[in-house]
Amino acid sequence: MLTGKVAIVTGGSRGIGAAIARKLASMGANVALIYAGNQQAAEQVCSQCREYGVEAKAYRCDVSSFDQVKDTVAAIKADFGTVHILVNNAGITKDGLIAMMKEDSFNAVLDTNLKGAFHMIRHCAGIFLRNREGCIVNISSVSGLMGNAGQCNYSASKAGLIGLTKSVAKELAPKGIRCNAIAPGFIRTDMTDSQTENPLVNLIPLGTMGEAEDVAEAAAYLVTAKYVTGEVLRVDGGIAM
Amino acid sequence: MYFEAIAKVIADRVGCEVSAVKPESTFTELGIDSLDTVELLMNLEDELKIEIELDQPVSTVGDLDKFIQSKQG
Secondary structure (H helix, E strand, C coil): CCCCCEEEEECCCCHHHHHHHHHHHHCCCEEEEEECCCHHHHHHHHHHHHCCCCCEEEEECCCCCHHHHHHHHHHHHHHHCCCCEEEECCCCCCCECCCCCCHHHHHHHHHHHHHHHHHHHHHHHHHHHHHCCEEEEEECCHHHHHCCCCEHHHHHHHHHHHHHHHHHHHHHHHHCEEEEEEEECCECCHHHHHHCCCHHHHHCCCCCCECHHHHHHHHHHHHHCCCCCCCEEEECCCCCC | CCHHHHHHHHHHHHCCCHHHCCCCCECCCCCCCHHHHHHHHHHHHHHHCCCCCCCCCCCEHHHHHHHHHHHHC
16 A cells, blocks of 8 residues: 555654554555664564565654754665655653743753654655655644643643644645644553553543554554545544544 | 756746746746745756755745855855
């Protein structure tokens, strides 16, 4: 279904990003995996992708750096020839109550989660425009839709991603480039290990936390849904409805 | 200096004669919107093998020519 396509997945070494990388590879896409620090995990995900008969390569990059992203996208283009799909999944948390939150904690989360996506889109846009084809999936969060006490920085970054998604969708639609977002709820990953005791988990209508693969299924849908753009698809067991 | 190359890319793009593209022609007159202008710059980057970071608005073909000249020296 995606044979010959090239997909970049940021934050691809574990959790939701790894699941999306494997899913896109299973659909035939070659995968450029961007990771922040865990090379071993990134290489392992690449190996899993290659089992589907596609090319996969890991690139270390701090997405909060405009210049690093520029160089990394150029390297991916040189290695793979082009880019068709961009999944902005890289994200961090630095939770804390707003009355106590340090400026650095707020900035770091915004820089990676929101500016990181901007940097990636900014540097892939030229490739997409030249191809007159492109698909962007931004991984937001129900935290960006509903807010979440103790996560003002994370919520702000994820709400910002929704605005970014819709603006980019409107701006690039005339050129055949789509941009959508996914808002996962409580998904079992390293990042949500601390959330299993969160009382909100008991409020999930479907009664359980989701799996990274559930989000990957949604990403696969958005990548192939040719008439869908500017959408925010909740994958949350119904918690934010 | 870059005018001829720019005019050729524009003429190819909008389907007019190269001679119809004048330095004073505005992109609006030529039927090129802001996003088309970005695409046009990318075509020019490919054609001229240069990198163009458009950091100011340009309204005419002559403005774009001068802008690229100022960046390329």
